[in-house]
Amino acid sequence: MSRAVLSIGSNLGDRLAHLRAAVTLLGGSARQVSGVYETPPWGDPDQPAYLNAVVIAQDPAATAHDWLERARACETAEGRERDPARRFGPRTLDVDVITVWDADGRPVFRDDPELTLPHPRAHLRAFVLRPWLDLRPDGALPGHGPLAALLAAPGLAADVAAMTSRPDLSLESMG
């Protein structure tokens, strides 16, 4: 498995520093990093706004599970604590594995609760789709279709309208 799209988000503490730490920890595998967006909280409204971005990562040696391990390692390094009572609650750093392509460029589909691929809620999340679209205008979420079409769905309109680009907060050259 060699290529992955990772979503990074933070809404506690120094949000930009947490995102930068994720990019730094991913190291040379982080090939492209999107711009940063300020986004309304999804799934649990009573929490601060998030900063979100997307990383396109590549490593010929990495399995799909390796991407999950790397995502978890980033979260742990940034002091992520889980509140079992709040599924979509606030966090210093969230790193989700959105989709993985194998060495032959085929998308990986996996229905395993430990690692579901593509990420089961990615198609509902403007904070994932919009920064990914910036990096891949012709991109598609395997199993769901073109990013641009997913973002145009009526259910995402309010989230798209409420998110703001933050060009003042760059993650570039962090990889």
Ligand SMILES: Nc1ncnc2c1ncn2[C@@H]1O[C@H](COP(=O)(O)OP(=O)(O)OP(=O)(O)O)[C@@H](O)[C@H]1O
């Ligand atoms: N594609 C995936 N990316 C990341 N974690 C996943 C994925 N599929 C399943 N998981 C599992 O989900 C568990 C919970 O992850 P986490 O606490 O980050 O969820 P969350 O960020 O609160 O919600 P969400 O997964 O909707 O973003 C992880 O321990 C992981 O094993």
Ligand SMILES: Nc1nc2c(c(=O)[nH]1)N=C(CO)CN2
């Ligand atoms: N805007 C936004 N909302 C979220 C985010 C996130 O990264 N950005 N992550 C969550 C984790 O499940 C829950 N809600």
